[in-house]
Amino acid sequence: MSSFILNQRVISTDERPGMVLLEFIRGVACLSGTKEACREGECGACTVLVGAKQADGSVAYKACASCLLPIGDVDGCHIVTVEGLIGEPLTLVQRLIVENNASQCGFCTPGIVLSLTGFCLGSPALSYEDAVDALDGNICRCTGYVSIRNAARALCERLSGVDTDPAERFEALVDAGVVPEYFRAIPDQLAQLRTEPRPAGENAVLVAGGTDLFVQRPEQLLESELCFLSDRCDLNYVRAEGEALRVGGAVTIEDFRRSAPVQKHFPGVAHDLLRHSSTLLRNKATLTGNIVNASPIGDAAIILLALDARLVIENRGGGKREVPLSKFFLGYKKTDLACGELISEIVIPLLPAGARYHFEKVSNRATLDIAAVNTALRLATGPDGAITGIDLAAGGVGPTPLLIGGLEAFYGRKPDAETADAIAKAAEAAAKPIDDIRGSAAYKKLLLGQLVRVHFAAPAAAGEAV
Ligand SMILES: Cc1cc2nc3c(=O)[nH]c(=O)nc-3n(C[C@H](O)[C@H](O)[C@H](O)COP(=O)(O)OP(=O)(O)OC[C@H]3O[C@@H](n4cnc5c(N)ncnc54)[C@H](O)[C@@H]3O)c2cc1C
Ligand code: FES
Ligand code: FES
Missing domain, CATH: 3.30.465.10 (Uridine Diphospho-n-acetylenolpyruvylglucosamine Reductase; domain 3)
Incomplete structure (x- = not known):
């Protein structure tokens, strides 16, 4: 039995814990505002808010893709769909979407409303940059992102005076009409919700976020x-x-x-x-x-x-x-x-004194895409600037994430362009990529070499210097 609050309704259901929330919302609860498109976490059409009880009795809300979220994992939570935000008047986010012409066909709009509402409730800073980051999982095919960003900018301007301390913020957001009044009662209602402990047998599948598992084998x-x-x-x-x-x-x-x-x-x-x-x-x-x-x-x-x-x-x-x-x-x-x-x-x-870290990733899209090749470097240098440690990892160039060995040969050298070039060649030699949809083996080798050179060329400030 899974128990949660869906908008304002207490749900106790015998549906299987592995049923994804999207299926429950649309197929069982008959709420069609949450849209179904990719079912693989790629588009954001199915975005909902998941509010989880915190140790201090408050509820922390996060926007999640309901197509990869099993209902067993929202036991004891408050789930908010776009229907949970509908009322008179519209919420602040909804009004700003209308005022900024940020919706055309409307298919992506419930997801965008939920992501922006999640940003208001949970983002550490109510900055425009963070609002844009909060939308990185929501794809819109027709409006164009300029008007959506305009709505996000207007939202941040309207919330500029709001205290970001979680307790103060929640009340302020209800007052500002970002979420409806009924949200105030949710912490008490969740505290009263009965959830049953679920002892797991030896063969139970361990689900963490489910973002790999529920793409790979949802039926199973x-x-x-x-x-x-x-x-x-x-x-x-x-x-x-x-x-x-x-x-x-x-x-x-x-x-x-x-x-x-x-x-x-x-x-x-x-x-x-x-x-x-x-x-x-x-x-x-x-x-x-x-x-x-x-x-x-x-x-x-x-x-x-x-x-x-x-x-x-x-x-x-x-x-x-x-x-x-x-x-x-x-x-x-x-x-x-x-x-x-x-x-x-x-x-x-922790990074030892004189060490720095740097990461590079090349993928077809800046967000929502896995890498063709990715690589990270931890570089330690002594007081004279000479190399005392190199840890270079590379992805997409072998059957496992690869830690490139044999780089001790470069200890004692200055991390200059010549050394970077030699390490890049050593990395290329260690790499054993295959041709696949993300690129040919030759391309990935070349790419790794170039990214290693970037590690060394990048200013220390791009990683951390201590
Ligand atoms: C649209 C999309 C985009 C993605 N983009 C990226 C990307 O840019 N970069 C990237 O690296 N990945 C990406 N991924 C893959 C995925 O999101 C990550 O691999 C994610 O970190 C998996 O974590 P999870 O908690 O969701 O794992 P789950 O799916 O819950 O579990 C994965 C496996 O790990 C096991 N497991 C989980 N936690 C533990 C534990 N503590 N101990 C033992 N076993 C455990 C599970 O049993 C399962 O076998 C993407 C996935 C999707 C769907
Ligand atoms: S349906 Fe596309 S992210 Fe869930
Ligand atoms: S408004 Fe049509 S997909 Fe965004």
Whole structure:
């Protein structure tokens, strides 16, 4: 049984936990404002808000793609579709869309309204740049993005005086008509909602964000027993401890990006992860899902490889072992994870003094696209400016995310153009790409070499210098 609040209605349903929310909203609840198009997280037509209870009793809302979101994972949550925002008068976002002619056929409009509303409720800063980022998962085929951006700009201007502190902000947003009055009662209603614990059997499929799983095998997951990583509240933390960042296995990519320790110690990583999928997906997708999916072009996997991350792996009995990420990938889609094990923590060493990090990704589209080739570099230099450490990771050039070995030969050299060129050639020699839809093997080799040169040419400020 899954229980949640859909707009203003309490739902308790026996539908299978693996049924995607989009299916439930349109097919069971008969609400047709949430649109169905790609069913693969690519277009944003199915965007809804998911409000989850927080430890302090408040509700935190995030925009998510309902086509990849199983209903079992929204147990105890408040789900908002466009019908939950309809009323007299229209909400502020809806009015600004109308005033700025930001809707033509209207197919994408419910998704855009929900994404912008999610931005108002959850974005750390109510800036125009963040509003545009919040729309990175919503595709519009007819209006044109200029008028949609104009509506976003007008929204930020109207909210310029709003306190961004979460508690103050919520009340202010209700007063400003961004969300209807009934939202005020939702925290109490969620607190009273009965949800049942769901013990998971040995064969249950572990679902983190579901953004790989529900693209790869939705029909099979509908029939399967599922176990949700979001239930592991103990694995939802990011903290700096000693010389490392410790990241719980259930942390989403967006929470990781926005967390204070990452903003402080790895601002470049926080920025680069904006190139991972879209806000709608990053709000659910996890770093651990990216690692375990073991795609050779996983962005988080490549970044974490270069940062020399380690994985804490937990078995069913609670026993733990630690594995360097560089030893985790055993072959194409094969990992060092036994049945019943999960990644409970990622440990990322802080950058030592004199080290810097840089990431490059080439894909057909700037957002919502996986890479043809991606690469990350951690470069350490001594007081004399000579190289003391190189960790170079590359994706799309082999069956697994690749950590390029043998670069110790360059220690002691200055990281100048000549050294960069020699390292680029070493990387090209180590790469074993294949021809595929993203490019020929020859193109990917050439691209990797060029991106390695960019790593060295980029100013230190593009990554972090400490
Ligand atoms: C439209 C679209 C765009 C995308 N764009 C990008 C992109 O730009 N860059 C990119 O790298 N990826 C991209 N992806 C892929 C996907 O979003 C990422 O790989 C994501 O990080 C997967 O995380 P998840 O939590 O959703 O994983 P899930 O789908 O929940 O899980 C993936 C696998 O990992 C396992 N798993 C998850 N967490 C754990 C854990 N803690 N311990 C053990 N096993 C675990 C699951 O059982 C499953 O086998 C995209 C996907 C879509 C649909
Ligand atoms: S239907 Fe396209 S993102 Fe869900
Ligand atoms: S208004 Fe037609 S797709 Fe956006």
